[in-house]
Amino acid sequence: xxxxxxxxxxxxxxxxxxxxxxxxxxxxxxxxxxxxxxxxxxxxxxxxxxxxxxxxxxxxxxxxxxxxxxxxxxxxxxxxxxxxxxxxxxxxxxxxxxxxxxxxxxxxxxxxxxxxxxxxxxxxxxxxxxxxxxxxxxxxxxxxx
Numbered sequence: 001x002x003x004x005x006x007x008x009x010x011x012x013x014x015x016x017x018x019x020x021x022x023x024x025x026x027x028x029x030x031x032x033x034x035x036x037x038x039x040x041x042x043x044x045x046x047x048x049x050x051x052x053x054x055x056x057x058x059x060x061x062x063x064x065x066x067x068x069x070x071x072x073x074x075x076x077x078x079x080x081x082x083x084x085x086x087x088x089x090x091x092x093x094x095x096x097x098x099x100x101x102x103x104x105x106x107x108x109x110x111x112x113x114x115x116x117x118x119x120x121x122x123x124x125x126x127x128x129x130x131x132x133x134x135x136x137x138x139x140x141x142x143x144x145x
Contacts, residue, residue, distance in 0.1 A: 080117065082108050093125050 014020055041048070055063035082103045085095045100117050103109040109117070 077113075077116075080109060080113050084117075087121070087124055090125050090128050093121055096121050 052063050052066055056067045082099070084099050085092060087093065087096055097118065100109065100114045100121075104111060104114045
C-alpha cells in the first residue's frame with residue numbers, strides 16, 4: 001500500500017512550496033520568552049525606574065540619556081513656519097513650490113520638510129483635479145440628456 005500524500009518529502013522535510021503550518025502563526029500571538037520577561041520586568045518596574053534615576057543623578061551618561069528620552073522623547077518632526085502664498089487654484093501651485101524652494105535655499109526649511117510640504121501641495125492639486133473632472137463629467141452628462 002502506498003503512503004498517503006502529505007506534502008512531505010521522504011527525508012522528513014516539506015516539499016518546496018508546502019508548509020507544515022499553512023495558516024502561519026496566529027495574528028497577535030506573542031513569544032513565550034518575551035511574555036515571561038515582561039512579567040518579570042512588570043513586577044520590578046518601579047525599582048528599575050528608580051535605579052535608572054539614581055544612576056543618572058550620579059552621573060551615568062547612559063542612564064541619564066534613558067531618563068531624558070522618557071521625559072522628553074526626541075522629536076520626529078517640527079512645525080514648519082514660512083511665508084507661503086495662498087493656494088486657491090491649481091495655477092497657484094508653482095508659486096507655492098517656488099516659495100518652498102526659496103525657503104530651502106535660505107535655510108528656513110530642510111530638504112525633508114520641503115518634500116513633506118511638496119507632498120501636501122501635490123495632494124491638493126490631485127484633489128482639485130479630481131473635483132474638476134467630476135464636475136466636467138456631470139456637465140457632459142447633463143448636456144447629453
